[in-house]
Amino acid sequence: MIDMSNTLIPIPLGLPVVVAVDGSRHSVHAAVWAAEEAIDRDTWLRMVYVEPGADAESADARAAFDSALDAIEAAGRKIRTERQIRQGEPASAVIEESRAAQLVCVGAKGIEGSPGGRGAIAAQIAESAFCPVIIVRRRGRRHSPGDRWVIAVLDESPVAPAVWRAALTEARRRDAAALALTSWPSQSYGHHHCGDGLRAQLDHDLQACRDDDAHTRVWATSIPAHLAGALAQTADLDQLIVVGKSNPELIAELVGPQGRSLLRKTNCSVMVVRDDQCEALAAS
8 A cells, every 4th residue: 555645746657675674673674675665766665563463453463554654754765665465474475575676675673573583584584575775874973974874795606797886876875985805816916917808997997096086996805704793893884795696605794694793793784685686786
């Protein structure tokens, strides 16, 4: 059902951004993030509540939707919204919603109601969704642009160039700096002899960022041995890390129990992109 409080906002075309809401502060943070993503993509926001019973719309569902809408309004975001109530197991319900979405956002502690804990639900969604997923972790004060970073983890896989382009897109949307973490030594940069397409593109971007008019500042370094631990040491930064779904070990490190423990007091959100979605995401 459409939220008629936004009747003056034109109905956009294309697939919506989906956010899972359950009334928790984590899902409220995810809703605000999702609203910003939807505005940037010129689309609408679909808020999904998974109802454990057979009620068409329980008091809990109404409260969850109202909390999300209040936070979006308080953040000054104007966007057309849609409320969707589904029955069933939460992770499976949100994954099914992802079939008709261009992006799914979920709070870092997931949503209530599934075995394995709320954080485990966020990981399940990230691993199985049919579109990119952002696991939103938001704590503390709002950050200035200088405190914002979008980090791309780049390996030797064929999709790594698209992951980098997607990270640059997200950095531009947030007026943030972009950092490439690479599986090859950073000493090779700046010599204009990078052998493959990704290294050549990254070398070009690093050179371009030295221009005073460059829109996005770009840096590069090698991937640290323990990425989640390194990110936890920069807890005062507002970070989004972009990874391809082809790296399950890294995803497990970032969104599994170890990553949740290390990053729980940070503003480090994680975007997980399927291999066949990277090109579309980077082009959006």
